[in-house]
Amino acid sequence: xxxxxxxxxxxxxxxxxxxxxxxxxxxxxxxxxxxxxxxxxxxxxxxxxxxxxxxxxxxxxxxxxxxxxxxxxxxxxxxxxxxxxxxxxxxxxxxxxxxxxxxxxxxxxxxxxxxxxxxxxxxxxxxxxxxxxxxxxxxxxxxxxxxxxxxxxxxxxxxxxxxxxxxxxxxxxxxxxxxxxxxxxxxxxxxxxxxxxxxxxxxxxxxxxxxxxxxxxxxxxxxxxxxxxxxxxxxxxxxxxxxxxxxxxxxxxxxxxxxxxxxxxxxxxxxxxxxxxxxxxxxxxxxxxxxxxxxxxxxxxxxxxxxxxxxxxxxxxxxxxxxxxxxxxxxxxxxxxxxxxxxxxxxxxxxxxxxxxxxxxxxxxxxxxxxxxxxxxxxxxxxxxxxxxxxxxxxxxxxxxxxxxxxxx
Amino acid sequence: xxxxxxxxxxxxxxxxxxxxxxxxxxxxxxxxxxxxxxxxxxxxxxxxxxxxxxxxxxxxxxxxxxxxxxxxxxxxxxxxxxxxxxxxxxxxxxxxxxxxxxxxxxxxxxxxxxxxxx
Amino acid sequence: xxxxxxxxxxxxxxxxxxxxxxxxxxxxxxxxxxxxxxxxxxxxxxxxxxxxxxxxxxxxxxxxxxxxxxxxxxxxxxxxxxxxxxxxxxxxxxxxxxxxxxxxxxxxxxxxxxxxxxxxxxxxxxxxxxxxxxxxx
Numbered sequence: 027x028x029x030x031x032x033x034x035x036x037x038x039x040x041x042x043x044x045x046x047x048x049x050x051x052x053x054x055x056x057x058x059x060x061x062x063x064x065x066x067x068x069x070x071x072x073x074x075x076x077x078x079x080x081x082x083x084x085x086x087x088x089x090x091x092x093x094x095x096x097x098x099x100x101x102x103x104x105x106x107x108x109x110x111x112x113x114x115x116x117x118x119x120x121x122x123x124x125x126x127x128x129x130x131x132x133x134x135x136x137x138x139x140x141x142x143x144x145x146x147x148x149x150x151x152x153x154x155x156x157x158x159x160x161x162x163x164x165x166x167x168x169x170x171x172x173x174x175x176x177x178x179x180x181x182x183x184x185x186x187x188x189x190x191x192x193x194x195x196x197x198x199x200x201x202x203x204x205x206x207x208x209x210x211x212x213x214x215x216x217x218x219x220x221x222x223x224x225x226x227x228x229x230x231x232x233x234x235x236x237x238x239x240x241x242x243x244x245x246x247x248x249x250x251x252x253x254x255x256x257x258x259x260x261x262x263x264x265x266x267x268x269x270x271x272x273x274x275x276x277x278x279x280x281x282x283x284x285x286x287x288x289x290x291x292x293x294x295x296x297x298x299x300x301x302x303x304x305x306x307x308x309x310x311x312x313x314x315x316x317x318x319x320x321x322x323x324x325x326x327x328x329x330x331x332x333x334x335x336x337x338x339x340x341x342x343x344x345x346x347x348x349x350x351x352x353x354x355x356x357x358x359x360x361x362x363x364x365x366x367x368x369x370x371x372x373x374x375x376x377x378x379x380x381x382x383x384x385x386x387x388x389x390x391x392x393x394x395x396x397x398x399x400x401x402x403x404x405x406x407x408x409x410x411x412x413x414x415x416x417x418x419x420x421x422x423x424x425x426x427x428x429x430x431x432x433x434x435x
Numbered sequence: 436x437x438x439x440x441x442x443x444x445x446x447x448x449x450x451x452x453x454x455x456x457x458x459x460x461x462x463x464x465x466x467x468x469x470x471x472x473x474x475x476x477x478x479x480x481x482x483x484x485x486x487x488x489x490x491x492x493x494x495x496x497x498x499x500x501x502x503x504x505x506x507x508x509x510x511x512x513x514x515x516x517x518x519x520x521x522x523x524x525x526x527x528x529x530x531x532x533x534x535x536x537x538x539x540x541x542x543x544x545x546x547x548x549x550x551x552x553x
Numbered sequence: 554x555x556x557x558x559x560x561x562x563x564x565x566x567x568x569x570x571x572x573x574x575x576x577x578x579x580x581x582x583x584x585x586x587x588x589x590x591x592x593x594x595x596x597x598x599x600x601x602x603x604x605x606x607x608x609x610x611x612x613x614x615x616x617x618x619x620x621x622x623x624x625x626x627x628x629x630x631x632x633x634x635x636x637x638x639x640x641x642x643x644x645x646x647x648x649x650x651x652x653x654x655x656x657x658x659x660x661x662x663x664x665x666x667x668x669x670x671x672x673x674x675x676x677x678x679x680x681x682x683x684x685x686x687x688x689x690x
Contacts, residue, residue: 089656090586098591099578100487103619106578156682159690329580329591330671337688340587342675349678389487392495396656407496437610438572438595439618460572462606464564469648472597472604473569489574515604527618528625552569 032245034168035232036079036253038311041171043075043225043254044068044261046120046312047127047282048369050305052219053261055279056212057268060201062194065265067213071220072258074413078221078384079229080250081391081406086230087238087246089396093230093387094326100386110327112379114320117224119372121316122355125151126365127309130282131302141360148356151313155348160235160335163314170307172256176300177263180292184270191266211427211434214420218376219369220258221417223383224319231322235335240400260308267292280366320351370433377424380417388414440523443530446477449519454539455479456530458510459490474514475533476545478507490545511539512548562655572606575654577619581609581646583662590667592658594619596645607648609658611667614643636669 043049056064082093091099094113098106128151129143136143154163200209229249238245267288268279277284286305290298318334325332325344332344359365388410391402402410438460446454458478462470476490488503490510513535523531535542570576572595581589593615596608614636617629633641644667646660653659679685 091580091656095580099580103578103593103616104621104624105486107620107624157684157687157689161690325588329588331588335688335690338679338682338685339675342679343671345679346674385487388496389499392493402495411496411498436597436599436604437615437618438577438597438606439615441597442573442577442619443621458573462570462572462576464566464568464570466564466566467649468605470570470606472606489571491571491574526626527629528621528623530621 030248031165032236033248033253033256034164035229035236036249037168037172037256038164039079039225039229039232039249039315040075040254040257041168041260041308042120042228042312042315043220043222044072044257045171045174045264045308046219046316046369047123047130047309048120048366048372049216049219049261050127050264050285050308051279051282051366052212052215053265054268054272054285056216057265058272058277058279058284060198060204060209060212061269061273062191062266063198063200063209064213064216065195065262066198067216068220068258068261068265070416071217072255073409074217074416075221075225075258076250076254077406077409077413078226078387079254080246081402081410082226082230082387083233083238083246083250084243084400085387085391085396086233087242088240088398088400089390090234091390091396092234092322092326093226093383094323095329096386096390097383098327100389101382105382106327109379109382110323112375113223113227113323113383115375116222116372116379117316117319117323118351118354118358119368119375120222120224121313121320121351122358122363123365123369124309124313124316125352125355126359126368127282128306128313129359130365131306131309134283134286134302141362144359145356147310147313148352151310151317152349152352154314155317155334156338156345160232164232167307167311167314168253171304171311172260173300174260174263174304174308176289176293176297176304177260177267180289180297181263181266181270183292184267184288186270194269205431207427208431208434210423211431214424214427215370215373215434217416217420218373218380218424220261221380221384221413222376223379224316224323226383226387227319227322227326228315231318231326231332235333243400260304317348317351317355321345321348367433370428373424373428373433377421381414381421384410384414384417436521436523440531441475441521441533444521444533445530446475446513446533446535448535448538450538452539454535454542455511457533458507472515474512475518477511477513477542479509479511479539480506492549507545510545511542512545513542517542563653564651570654576606576658579654580657581611582657582659584652584659586657587662588657589660589662589665593643608645609648609651609660610643610645612643614641 125147128147129140132143133140271288286301289301321344324347330343331341338345444457455477457475459476461473463473490507493500519534519536579592590611594610595606598607613632617625650661
């Protein structure tokens with residue numbers, strides 16, 4: 027049982043990649059606008075992150091080295107610094123948005139404007155990082171985030187024509203009145219956020235905080251192949267619910283209240299309540315993930331002692347970075363910026379960070395001096411290389427598409 | 436002197452002709468005596484280093500290994516005895532200059548050196 | 554926190570290393586796996602007509618030249634301004650203290666002082682917050 031519960035690290039990491047506030051809104055928006063026509067992209071991104079999470083987790087377990095440590099080591103200090111800057115920008119923008127997301131979830135329940143909740147959210151996130159045990163934090167928010175399964179129940183309750191759904195998923199078509207570049211923009215945005223770098227930074231560092239060793243490869247695999255897909259499943263559920271409820275009604279999504287609408291339609295107040303609880307847990311979990319990732323990446327670039335498991339006195343610089351990240355995120359949102367727009371712009375930096383993150387992982391996972399007999403087998407190499415190429419293509423296409431479509435208008 | 440002065444340094448032959456740039460430095464552990472600089476790996480390419488790879492032979496994954504091999508195909512091995520002198524640059528962040536005692540044509544390719552090492 | 558992995562490779566006489574791969578930018582850890590710093594640069598000293606790597610150099614003063622060009626000069630200048638006194642020489646770990654070179658470089662960390670920033674952070678920020686000594690786990 028304990029081994030199965032260990033899957034919560036994967037779930038929590040995947041929550042940050044699939045159902046953080048940006049993705050909650052994006053999945054719902056895509057479902058409302060395109061129906062099931064972008065499910066394939068979600069699945070493509072999911073397989074990619076599972077492949078690389080397994081690799082990064084295996085490297086962390088066997089060699090004890092977290093991913094960002096390897097980024098500087100393999101790419102050198104200059105290119106490593108470029109990755110650090112880009113990744114940090116993505117992570118900080120996302121952190122800011124997550125704090126807003128937590129506040130928005132509470133606003134929907136309390137009718138108190140969300141900006142007032144933002145500093146409280148920031149403080150609470152910091153307190154959890156400061157005092158709560160890593161494993162406990164992972165269990166609570168991983169499992170609570172799974173409450174978003176209520177969207178799956180809602181989908182089932184809506185009794186769709188499954189044959190029609192299957193057809194739409196496997197033969198995606200851009201609706202006649204929708205421009206193709208915008209469709210492609212959303213495809214790349216979905217893929218980028220499924221494979222966001224802070225997921226592998228958090229996952230590998232979290233594995234080391236959990237003291238993974240070479241004998242824990244089964245745990246790595248359970249996390250990569252069960253935990254992550256569970257996170258992806260949640261995004262799929264939100265997209266499907268939007269496709270079934272919002273799409274036919276022509277509702278366009280630009281606020282959290284529309285994202286949770288399908289559950290209230292299908293399951294009433296109880297469903298809505300569960301959806302909001304799930305949103306709160308998912309955005310809080312994503313805030314924890316991004317705040318810790320800020321600390322992990324900076325500390326691992328410079329080689330500082332890092333980690334939240336030991337007493338904070340022993341990793342003072344790491345904790346200062348986390349604190350500064352939370353303060354910066356809180357300040358950014360308090361300026362009134364739209365949190366979802368903020369995550370859209372992080373796509374710019376993600377285009378740089380993605381290839382520079384996954385290349386070192388693939389290289390080190392093959393290196394027998396690090397991995398001994400646990401170096402990549404043929405399947406891992408084929409999948410890893412294929413996805414590296416896809417990531418490169420996505421990186422090249424992301425910026426032009428973003429400007430051409432004005433970020434998906 | 437620091438390693439930063441060596442890595443990336445411009446390598447010139449006795450006639451001041453450009454041979455390439457120092458891509459890597461090989462060190463041998465002599466126990467209590469320390470790590471001795473055994474020699475330099477010089478890359479004649481115009482710019483840059485391989486990203487994520489150095490000059491050790493790599494076989495997998497095959498797509499990346501292909502690029503790595505192409506990148507290091509013409510690398511030269513310079514034993515330390517063939518180095519006449521190293522002149523670091525005074526400005527921080529600029530690589531130094533390495534002068535050799537022999538011309539580029541007399542240096543062996545890295546691939547041969549690998550064979551003799553293993 | 555401790556890291557772990559295969560046993561750190563003890564230094565073996567006659568073993569050859571690539572400076573770019575095995576040493577530069579490698580994580581330096583203490584015997585129990587705690588991260589200490591990175592190998593930002595290596596100090597080279599001439600002896601008997603040969604060149605030896607004699608110390609690991611650490612910190613922004615060591616890293617700045619490796620960042621190359623204007624960026625390196627900027628970092629070096631910023632560091633000089635922030636550090637009061639001293640001669641600008643980066644902290645060094647003599648190579649005799651390096652016990653093993655594997656996935657990380659293991660050093661004998663007793664009495665090692667390389668962390669001015671860590672001390673400052675601990676004393677002025679983290680140390681003042683309640684619960685700083687408590688290991689959350």
